[in-house]
Amino acid sequence: MSTNSRALPVPSIGRRRFLTTLGAAGAATLAAPAFVRAQAREVKVGYILPVTGPLAFEAQLALNGLQQAVDEINGAGGIKSLGGARVTLLPGDTQNKVELGNSEAARLIDQGVTALIGPFSSLVAFSVRQVAEKNKTPFLLLATVADNVLEGGLRYVFRMQPNARAMATLTVGNMIEMAKGAGTPIKRVAMMHEDGNFGTTMGNHVDAFAGKMGYEVVQRVPYNLRSPDFTAELSKVKAARPDLLVISGYYGDSKIIAETAAKLRIGVHALVGLANAAYSNPRFIAENRELTDQLFDGNYWHNPQSPRARAVFEAYQKRFNSVMSNHGVQGYQVMFVLKDALERAASTDREKVRDAISKINLTDHILTQDAIRFDAAGENVNATPALLQVQGGKPVVVGPARFVEAKPVFPVPKWKG
C-alpha cells in the first residue's frame, strides 16, 4: 500500500516535466537559438536542513546565508551562461533525522533540483550521500565535519568547510602560533570534549597532533553533554595546570563550562572553543557579554581583509539584524560555489554541474583561505578555520596572521588563577 501511494506522484511529475521539455524543445526548433538559451529559466537548488528540531536555530543561520546568496545572484541577473536563469531554493526539513534526510533528498531530486545542499549532522550526511550518489546529484555538504563522510570513492559529494581533522589541527596550530607571537608560548594543553562522535573525534586529533606541534596534552576530559555540573571535571583540569583549555561541545554544556571555569579561576592563558557551538555564536555572546569577552574559538568565518566579504557581512547584519556567524558564512559561500560551477557548466545537467564543481578554482570568495579547490575525494584542499576572539561583544579574526583584523588579548587576564 505504501509503495502504491508513494509511486503515484512520481509519474505525474514526470509527465509534467516531460511535457514542459517537449514544449520548450518544440519552441526551440521553431524559433531562433535565443530560445534554446531561454530554456532554463530557473535553476532549482534543494536544501535539506534541520530547520525544525534541536538544531533549528543553527539551521536558520545557514538558511539566511543561502537566501542572501540566492538573492544576490538573482539580483545581479541570475546565471549568465544560462541566459540569466534564476536560482530557486526548494526547502527540505530533516529535523536532524536520518530517515527524513533521505526522504526529503529523494523528494527534492524528484522535483528536479540540480544540486542538494545540507544537512548539518554527519549522521544524516552518511545516509543522504547514498541517495545523492544513486541519483547522480551533486551534494554540497554544509556544516558536516566527520572526517570519513567523504570516504568510499564518492563522485557527487563535496565539502567546502574544513573536516574535523583540519578544524582541530589548524585551530590548535593557529592558537600556538598566536601565542608564540604574543611571547607566551603554549606547552601544556587540556582538552574537554563531549563524549559523542563529534567531541571524541576532535579530542583524538588534538591528542594526535601534540607530538608534531610540541605541546603536551596534560588532561583530557570527555564529558556527558547533559551533565548539569562540570565543577569536578574542571577542578581536575585546574589541578593539571594547563596553559590552554580546548573545549569541543554544544551550546548548553559549553556555556556551563565557561561559567564554571571563570568561577573556579581556572588559571589558563586562554579558553579556546574547537568547532564550538557556543563561543562565537552571536546569541550566546549577546546573552553572556561579560562571560564571553576574550573567549577564543576556532571556527568558520568570513575574511575581514576582503572588501567583498566585509560587504556581505554588513549586508547580512542589516538584513537579519544579527552577526553573520559560521553557519551563515557557509550557507552564503556554498551557494556561490554552486553558482560558479553553473556558470562554467552552462547547463543544469547534474553530471555537467558535478564536473564543473570538481574542477572549481574559486579565488573570489569570502573565506579565510586560499582558492576553493576540491581534491579527488571532494574535500576543499585549502579549507581553513579562522581563529576568533570575542572582543567588545563580537568575534574578531586574530589568526591566521594574514587575515588578522585585531590584536589578540593573550594571555587573557581573567582566566588567570
Place this chain on the structure above:
Amino acid sequence: MTWLFSQAVVSGLLLGGVYGLVASGLSLIFGVLRIINFAHGAVMMLGMYTSYWLFVLLGLDPYLSILVTGPLFFGIGVLIQRIVIEPNRAAAEHNQLLLTLGLALFFENLALVLWQGDFRTVRVAYSGASFMVSDVLVEVPRLIAAGGAVLIALALWAFLRMTDAGKAIRALSEEAEGAMLVGIDVSRIRGVAFGIGSACVAVAGALVTPFFYVAPDVGESFNIMAFVVVVLGGMGNFLGALLGGFIVGLAESLGAAFLPGSLKQLVVFGLFVIVLLLRPEGLFGARRGR
C-alpha cells in the same frame, strides 16, 4: 589532591540536593500510584519554561516564580492524573508505563513546537555569584537550589507525617486496599499525590534555572538521575530519595574528579544496577509489609 577532593564533595552535595527533590516527587508518585512516571523530567522542563517566561515577560525572579509554578503544576499534575492516568488504572502495567513515556514525548515535542530548540538562559544579578571557603568554590545559585530543595523536601516529609491528607497518602502508598477499606477517597488521593510530585519537580526546575539553561530536552538530564536516585533510596521512600540524591551527586562528582574519561556515568549507573541486584528495596528501604 585534597583540594580536588573537597571541591568534588562540595559540588556533588550541591547537585545532590536538586536530584533529591526531583527524585522525591518521582518516588511519591510511584509510592502511591505504583507507576513509573517517565514524564517526570518533561514536567520539570515545563516548570523551567514557566519560570523562564515569568522572568522574561514579567520580570519575576526565578525563586519567586516557585509561588506560581508550585500551585500551577500541582493543578497540572492533578489534571494529568485525572485525564490520562486514572482512566488507565485497570490497564496492564506496561501500558501505563508506555503512557507516561508517550506523555514525556508529547510534552517535549510540544515545547519544541512552541519554543523551538533554542537554549534559553535566565540571567539574574546573582547568576554568577560565588564565594570561596578556604579554596573551595561554592556557587551561590547552586547553594540556594540545593538548600531550597532540601527545605521543600523536608516540608513535604512533615506534611506526609503530620496532616490527614499526608497520612492518607502514606496509607495508600503502604496498603492500598486497607486505605480503601478505612474510607479514604483513593482516587482523589492519587490525584493529590501526582499533583505534589509534579509540583516538586517543577519547583526543582525553577530552582535550577538561574544556573542552568532551558531547552525542550533539558529534563532528560535530571530524569535518568532521578530514576537512579529512587532506586537507591527505595521506591516510594521519600526521605530515601533525598539521601539517595546526595549519594548520586557525590558519586557523579567524585567519579568525574578521580576517574578518567566519562567514567562518572558508569559509576552512577553501576551503582544503580548493583543496588537493583543486591538490594532491590533500596539502601534505606524498610521492607514494606505487603
